[in-house]
Amino acid sequence: MTLRLSPAEDETLARLARQFRVSKNQAAAQAIDLAAPKRNHPEFVQRTTRRLISQYDDLLSRLEQA
Numbered sequence: 001m002t003l004r005l006s007p008a009e010d011e012t013l014a015r016l017a018r019q020f021r022v023s024k025n026q027a028a029a030q031a032i033d034l035a036a037p038k039r040n041h042p043e044f045v046q047r048t049t050r051r052l053i054s055q056y057d058d059l060l061s062r063l064e065q066a
Helices: 008-022 024-035 041-055 055-066
Strands: none
Touching: 008 024, 041 055
8 A cells, every 4th residue: 555645744654653663654554543433442442551561561660660
């Protein structure tokens, strides 16, 4: 799939990718997932929580030890 973005949109996507520490493709997919209506909200919350805990596991461990 080709995604045509303005230079400003491309920079926003690049910034999101850096913040998420993923590729721009993955950042776009995550942004779509976050913006899309959720039919099963509790499942979405559980999946997102698991992803964030995994993504920030090192930080959470350091905070726990502080």
